[in-house]
Amino acid sequence: MxxxxxxxxxxxxxxxxxxxxxxxxxxxxxxxxxxxxxxxxxxxxxxxxxxxxxxxxxxxxxxxxxxxxxxxxxxxxxxxxxxxxxxxxxxxxxxxxxxxxxxxxxxxxxxxxxxxxxxxxxxxxxxxxxxxxxxxxxxxxxxxxxxxxxxxxxxxxxxxxxxxxxxxxxxxxxxxxxxxxTLREERRLTYSPVLPISPTSGRVLQVPVRVVDAEAGTIAFTDEDGTEVEQSALGGLSKLxxxxxxxxxxxxxxxxxxxxxxxxxxxxxxxxxxxxxxxxxxxxxxxxEMFLDEKGEKISKSKGNGLSIEDWLKYGSDDSLAFYLYREPKRAKNLHLGLVPRAVDEYHQFRDAYAGQEIDKRLGNPVHHIHGGAVPTGALPLNFALLLNLVSLPGVQDKTVAWRFVQRYAPDTSPEQNPELDALIGLAVNYARDFVVPTLKRRAPTEDEAAALRDLDAELANAGEADAEALQNIVFEVGKAHYGKERLRDWFGVLYETLLGSAQGPRMGSFIALYGIDNTRRLIAEALAS
Missing domain, CATH: 3.40.50.620 (HUPs)
Known part of the structure; x- marks a missing residue:
């Protein structure tokens, strides 16, 4: 064409x-x-x-x-x-x-x-x-x-x-x-479309004004000290x-x-x-519609309860910010830093889908409008949520250390060859340090949970070089054996709470592949020892 x-x-x-x-x-x-x-x-x-x-x-x-x-x-x-x-x-x-x-x-x-x-x-x-x-x-x-x-x-x-x-x-x-x-009665008494600037104090005055000569731009008013003043409204001597x-x-x-x-x-x-x-x-x-803070109050510059531009960019990409701001402009939305991780991942999900969409779907995709039709290509090997789980763990709360795990998971990546991924790892480190790590608290497993964890450890010991999908299957099978298909959600909750210290977590197969089987087994051992 x-x-x-x-x-x-x-x-x-x-x-x-x-x-x-x-x-x-x-x-x-x-x-x-x-x-x-x-x-x-x-x-x-x-x-x-x-x-x-x-x-x-x-x-x-x-x-x-x-x-x-x-x-x-x-x-x-x-x-x-x-x-x-x-x-x-x-x-x-x-x-x-x-x-x-x-x-x-x-x-x-x-x-x-x-x-x-x-x-x-x-x-x-x-x-x-x-x-x-x-x-x-x-x-x-x-x-x-x-x-x-x-x-x-x-x-x-x-x-x-x-x-x-x-x-x-x-x-x-x-x-x-x-x-x-449109004004209250008392306001009508002092209202003027033109606000003169006082020749004595330099303040913008809210006083009645009389037009002396429209073509010459001359007005008359009473200054703050009671002096009757006749001066030009032009050249910065007034504002509207x-x-x-x-x-x-x-x-x-x-x-x-x-x-x-x-x-x-x-x-x-x-x-x-x-x-x-x-x-x-x-x-x-x-x-x-207006933005609201995390308490549901309108954001105000004078109150300082909004986000500065720098706040978001300390933890999320500029594209993730644009993505969040694009959506549903006629609906009131909360705007706070707790929204960053989801916005980052959803932006990449929409971006990854763009190339394979029909033209009408593309034009409705937020990334088309974020990038003016020139949408970047290339999917990241792992998402922001998974990175947050990684860099929230002891000993991994550092960008250089995190890269060693990422390169084992995705061997063809590097900071030099993948600057977008490099930036995302840095943002994840910042967010985990300030918002995730302080909230984490691993709990001890119950006796039944410990039995399931021991079985998972045994399976992982024999997993060899299993990839993320195979590891996910291992986790599923252990869960089904102990909890049945109906309670698999409970099993994953056990893993998140005892191994990661969080109520929610990542796809475990991907996490184990990223963090490493041996490291994951160490997490299980620590949980069992507790």
Missing amino acids: SDASSDETIRAAAQASKAWPYEEARRLLKRWPEGKPDGSAIVFETGYGPSGLPHIGTFTEVLRTTMVRRAYEELSGGRPTRLVAFSDDMDGLRKVPDNVPNPQLLEANLGKPLSRIPNPFDTEDESFAAHNNALLRRFLDQYGFEYEFVSAAERYNSGAFDEALRGVLRSYQAILDIMLP QWKVDWAMRWVALGVDYEMYGKDLTDSGVQSGRIAAVLGGRKPEGMIY
Whole structure:
């Protein structure tokens, strides 16, 4: 099949696919059936508020939006696209986050734009926002995203938003007519679409504003000290109220697609109406459910109860993170480190299945969207769960030692030839050390259990060079002899609890083949001696 006909086949299958990135992309095709009239790129946007450290929820928006962007490019035959990662770093700091150093420095600068607050971290970044922006960009770059980083502070300060600000001033009353009915009575008294920056304190002010001259960009207001001030709203001397700012940004940047969390549903409606007043159009976008921590509470940057990007990558691959974030975006999900092992193994299961699937199944496979269709090949010789069981054992809690066991199990592997496996072993060592080993407690077998273990030991003594499948059969036969077919689950529970110290465990034949028959017999001897 030629490349052209292959592309057409994929496009036809994608048109019918129920995978959510394609469903989102089809909405963009409906918005611009022939592409934009001037041939310019379809603009995707993600937003970030750098009042707290970036966490996985922040990264998720960029990942998922990228998946929609790729799906649109597939469906449209390669029409141009852009992804803007926008940082609202002109926002005033409302409260000091719980998870940052030098809180007194931030306390002294409350109310000031995030980009004008000193950096409390021990880095060379010039401001609090610059530090947090750098963290976000570093990970986006590490993951290989194609994006354009846009700073609100740079756009406001340079005058790039000045014409859009004039548009807000021209439509001041129309915007008030949209917003005031949505506010509490006391809030209406001080609400203004434009937030001036005090010429004396440098803080972003929540005060009523009078438009003096929309074309000149001049406004009047009462400063914190009671002084009546008349100054420009342009060139970084003001910023817009959040919902107005969002709408202005959509219009000024020509945004066609932006997804956002369920908590912003009403904001999206109001910002969409404001965008129409400003002569623009609300972007297409998916409303996704929020992530919850392991206690079921909403993840918050200021609380610091979410995961940092670095947290997950200490224990799981970036592909496993992408896999977890891809699935069921419209359903609330817990997000904590206990999910890492399963996500790692499920990612590889889906990846291993990809090459043998029909085209419609491929396009619905998460790995197609994680890798933009360029899915890596090559299966690993063992999974993460099995590695965790190995490196949780005394004397194996080291990457170099673990490799000796792995190479005996899979002789053709090496750290140099198998860097993905090498990285996975290192991650397993980290996870086992921090989360598995502290929970392990091997119990002594009962008299009946000890009899079964002695029989297993005798069978293993005569197993010779048996492979994983043959060893699994040995374990099964001993179990059936002592527990019957009906209670084999109990037999495996005995093995996990007495040999490994855990309530759950691996496929025992694979574990014995990996750990070694002699080493496994030593585990049995220790259990019997206890």
